[in-house]
Amino acid sequence: MIDDASVIELIHAHMPDARVEVADWSSFGTRDHLNVTVVSSAFSGKTRLDQHRMVYAALGEALKDGRIHAVQIKTSELE
Amino acid sequence: MSQNLQEEIQNEITATKIVVYGKGTKDAPRCGFTMETIEFFNKFGYPFEVIDVLENMEKREALSSMTNWPTLPKVFIGGKFYGDTDILGPMEESGELKDVLAGAFGSEPKATINLR
Numbered sequence: 001m002i003d004d005a006s007v008i009e010l011i012h013a014h015m016p017d018a019r020v021e022v023a024d025w026s027s028f029g030t031r032d033h034l035n036v037t038v039v040s041s042a043f044s045g046k047t048r049l050d051q052h053r054m055v056y057a058a059l060g061e062a063l064k065d066g067r068i069h070a071v072q073i074k075t076s077e078l079e
Numbered sequence: 080m081s082q083n084l085q086e087e088i089q090n091e092i093t094a095t096k097i098v099v100y101g102k103g104t105k106d107a108p109r110c111g112f113t114m115e116t117i118e119f120f121n122k123f124g125y126p127f128e129v130i131d132v133l134e135n136m137e138k139r140e141a142l143s144s145m146t147n148w149p150t151l152p153k154v155f156i157g158g159k160f161y162g163d164t165d166i167l168g169p170m171e172e173s174g175e176l177k178d179v180l181a182g183a184f185g186s187e188p189k190a191t192i193n194l195r
Contacts, residue, residue, distance in 0.1 A: 048169060049148075049162050056149050063149055070112060070150070073165050 001031045002067040007059070014058035015040040017078070025072075032069040041078040051075035084141045092155040096183045097127035100142055101152035105129040112163065116152045119164050124188035125180055157183035 004022040011020050018040035026033040036055065043051045052073045062068040092098050099116050103109030105128075108117055113129065120127045132138050132151065143149050146160045154161045156179055161167060170176040181187065 048166055049160075052162060052165060053147055060149065 002034075002062055003031070006062070006067075007034065007036060010062060011036075011038060011055065011058045014054065015042045017041055026069075030069075032067065034068060034070075035072045035074070037074040037076075039076050039078060043075055043077045048075065081137075081141075084138060085145070088138070088141060088145065091128075091130060092158045095126075095128040096157055097125060097180075098155045099127060099129045099152050100132050100139075100155075101129055102131065102133040103129075104131050109133060110151070112150075113152050116154065116164055116167075119167060123180060125184055156180065 007022045008020045011018050015038065018038050020039075021035075021037040023035040024031045024033070025035055036059070038051075038055055042054065046054070052075060055071075055073050055075060056063070059068060059071060063071070097120060099113070099120070101108065101110065101113030101116060103113055105117055108114040108129070110133075117129060132142065139151065142153055146153060148160070148162060150163070152163050154163055154167065161170075161179075167176055170179070
């Protein structure tokens with residue numbers, strides 16, 4: 001279980017300018033299956049794989065301790 | 080990471096053109112993402128293999144450190160790592176995936192009849 005603010009905080013620690021959207025798609029309201037959309041200038045020039053690696057690195061702690069069980073990631077560079 | 084584990088993985092990802100490391104098997108997937116990845120590749124008509132690593136923590140850690148990617152499923156095409164459907168979906172939309180698959184198989188997919 002993790003709330004949106006904590007997810008955003010974890011990502012902002014790595015990508016301070018990121019615009020972050022979090023949606024919970026856990027079936028039983030456990031709030032541990034999340035859709036996370038991140039828009040940041042930090043992604044420019046990076047492959048999509050590396051962009052997702054950056055998000056996984058930011059969420060690493062919450063993935064390890066189980067607050068997040070599964071996450072679907074969407075990334076895009078700043079428009 | 081033990082040498083023979085690395086070799087085992089290397090053999091697996093070169094022996095089969097599309098390899099999905101996941102939780103469960105093709106006929107009995109045990110995680111939503113693994114099932115989604117199976118359904119994703121079923122659309123293309125190319126043969127692919129699902130390797131169940133659910134209970135094999137040592138191999139899962141080897142795969143994670145080898146790819147710098149913490150989660151399952153993990154997809155390899157032509158021996159190269161492509162993440163999961165979060166990566167393959169946008170690649171499909173941009174048409175990039177069709178080229179990667181044709182490149183790996185060297186041909187368009189032969190019509191395969193899905194008996195399910």
